[in-house]
Amino acid sequence: MTYADVNGINLYYEIHGTGRPLILLHGGLGSGEMFAPILPRFTEGHQVILVDLQGHGRTADIDRPLEIPLIADDIAALIDHLGLEKPDVVGYSLGGGVAMQVAIRHPQKIRRCVSASAGIKRSATYPEILEQQGQVNAAAVEFMKETPMYEAYQRLAPRPEDFPRLLDKIGAAMAEDFDFTEEVRGLQVPTMIVAADADMCPPSHFVEVFALLDGGQRDGGWMGEGRPKGGHALAILPGLTHYSLFLSPLFPQTALAFLDQQD
Incomplete structure (x- = not known):
C-alpha cells in the first residue's frame, strides 16, 4: 500500500502499467478500485496512477471541507511528489470535477x-x-448499509466509523452553489468534456460547456482547421447514465482516443 504525505493529507495511490502517466480519479463515495473492470484498457500503453481522494477509499479524511478545488490541489501536490512529467488527468463525477479544477488551477x-x-x-x-x-447526510447511513459504496468503505477505509462523517461532508459540498463558467472559459489545457446521454445534467449543458471552449461555433473543416482553438473536444456517450458511464468500455475508448492524439 502506497501513500503520499502531500498538502496536509496522507493520500493513497496505486500505480498500474507502464507508459505515459495518466492519473485516474474516481467518483463520490467510491475509490480507485471502482475502475477495476475498465482499468486494463487504460493501462494499455499508459502508467495509470489510481488515487483515493480525501475521505474516500484508503485515504482518511482530514479536518477541512470536502471541496473540489482543495482536492485538485492534492492532485497537483501528488504530481510533484511523484515527479511526474505533465501527466494526463482523467476523472469521473467528483473526479471529473477535480480533473477540471487541476486543469484550471495548475495548467502547467x-x-x-x-x-x-x-x-x-x-x-x-x-x-x-x-x-x-x-438528503445525503449522516442520517442516511442506515439506508446506505446495503449498497456497494458502504461495503467498500467498510472494507477499505482506515477508519470505517467515519462513513457518517463522509456523508455529512458530501451532503454539505453538494448543497453549496457553484458556477465555474468563467474559469472554464479561460482553460489553457486541452480538455475533453464527456457525458452520458442520460446524465445528471442534460446533454445541452455539456454542449454549453463545449461552447465556452470555442466548440460548436463553426464547421470543423476538411483538415480540422475549424475545430476549437485550444484543442478541446466533446463526447456524449450513447446508451449510458451517470451510474454506468464509469464501467462502460466506451469511457476508456473515448478518453484514450483524445489523450493519444499528438500535440
Whole structure:
C-alpha cells in the first residue's frame, strides 16, 4: 500500500502499467478500485496512477471541507511528489470535477484533461437530483448499509466509523452553489468534456460547456482547421447514465482516443 504525505493529507495511490502517466480519479463515495473492470484498457500503453481522494477509499479524511478545488490541489501536490512529467488527468463525477479544477488551477502541471459526468454549475443538475442530494447526510447511513459504496468503505477505509462523517461532508459540498463558467472559459489545457446521454445534467449543458471552449461555433473543416482553438473536444456517450458511464468500455475508448492524439 502506497501513500503520499502531500498538502496536509496522507493520500493513497496505486500505480498500474507502464507508459505515459495518466492519473485516474474516481467518483463520490467510491475509490480507485471502482475502475477495476475498465482499468486494463487504460493501462494499455499508459502508467495509470489510481488515487483515493480525501475521505474516500484508503485515504482518511482530514479536518477541512470536502471541496473540489482543495482536492485538485492534492492532485497537483501528488504530481510533484511523484515527479511526474505533465501527466494526463482523467476523472469521473467528483473526479471529473477535480480533473477540471487541476486543469484550471495548475495548467502547467498536466498535458491533457478528460472531465466526465461533471457539470460546471449546480443549477444545471436536474431538480429531482438536487432534491436527492439534499438528503445525503449522516442520517442516511442506515439506508446506505446495503449498497456497494458502504461495503467498500467498510472494507477499505482506515477508519470505517467515519462513513457518517463522509456523508455529512458530501451532503454539505453538494448543497453549496457553484458556477465555474468563467474559469472554464479561460482553460489553457486541452480538455475533453464527456457525458452520458442520460446524465445528471442534460446533454445541452455539456454542449454549453463545449461552447465556452470555442466548440460548436463553426464547421470543423476538411483538415480540422475549424475545430476549437485550444484543442478541446466533446463526447456524449450513447446508451449510458451517470451510474454506468464509469464501467462502460466506451469511457476508456473515448478518453484514450483524445489523450493519444499528438500535440
